């Protein structure tokens with residue numbers, strides 16, 4: 046016997062009924078994005094490797110260890126996108142979306158790829174809901190982005206959320222901070238091999254080390270917020286002031302640097318109870334140097350990404366009634382012919398209708414109707430057909446009524462509408 050082929054490690058199939066809950070989450074997100082004026086962009090899964098190397102940073106784990114990179118038949122180095130921000134900026138520049146004044150707001154939803162060690166909440170193909178606002182650098186926009194993110198999460202019924210926030214300052218503040226941090230890192234011993242490498246290449250990355258030992262050593266490290274210049278300090282204070290004004294609780298986390306190099310000023314994460322070790326359900330921040338770094342004008346940006354897989358793991362159970370389904374149970378070839386035409390008619394009326402393609406006993410058909418969660422089963426037999434009528438059975442209570450075959454689709458549509466009004470289906 047030949048072996049069956051399995052999915053790639055760290056990549057999962059998304060099956061019903063779970064897929065329906067994903068659709069609902071995406072529908073809620075789209076609605077809230079629209080409320081805040083964000084428009085959807087859909088981007089390729091593949092980009093030139095250089096895009097990510099230049100934006101995320103060569104010393105980050107993502108670029109150094111986690112990218113799915115290959116050479117295509119033409120000899121170009123391509124990478125399955127590990128995140129969306131760099132490519133949103135690429136598309137923004139390439140399509141001239143940056144032209145014209147004012148803020149431009151986009152959202153994009155889809156799979157990302159990182160070669161990480163799979164565990165609960167961490168996959169090699171995972172999914173993000175991204176929002177990005179480009180062109181304006183004012184603290185009000187930072188707060189709008191954070192409110193938008195929290196609005197989406199709250200509309201989905203998430204509670205127990207914690208907003209962690211920090212300011213990474215601008216490149217000028219970072220020069221000062223990196224100098225102080227470099228001195229600190231050189232004076233301590235016991236850093237892991239990765240950090241010894243990071244210390245030389247980009248000391249900020251040491252702050253993001255996952256090793257407990259390094260984190261303990263970092264407890265006394267200098268803090269970014271002590272190196273903020275006046276403008277960055279004012280920007281950060283205003284963000285915090287506005288969050289307080291809107292009653293948004295936050296925790297300042299002075300060592301939060303995030304896993305990507307492009308951040309400047311405001312950086313944040315949202316953690317949620319119930320996720321275990323991988324507890325960040327979303328992350329984001331300002332990236333004022335990124336557009337320029339990618340060859341564009343000096344335009345600022347800010348955004349976030351929600352980890353949709355993690356979100357789904359903590360989403361409260363919700364009633365998600367499927368559309369009321371009508372099942373057509375037909376006995377005998379003439380009844381099946383009629384039922385097949387009726388199926389088409391019902392669907393044209395906008396109703397969800399199903400039929401047994403296998404021509405089995407009434408008992409088997411009724412049990413299929415139950416399995417599909419049908420609200421009503423229409424029973425068509427030779428006798429009913431001869432009399433020009435059908436039997437309609439409610440599947441929850443078993444009550445039955447007879448309806449004329451003539452005009453049946455419209456009568457069922459009216460019946461379902463009435464039941465919906467009375468909240469019976």
Ligand code: HAM
Nearest residue numbers: 128130167168171325326327328329330348349350352
């Ligand atoms: P990130 O923190 O790398 O940021 O990812 C954002 C979220 O994606 C994380 O908080 C997490 O929920 C989810 N995530 C990341 N890696 C995995 C994984 N391997 N498995 C499952 N979920 C994962 C970014 O990607 C930035 N582009 C966010 C951003 C947008 N910043 C500005 N705009």
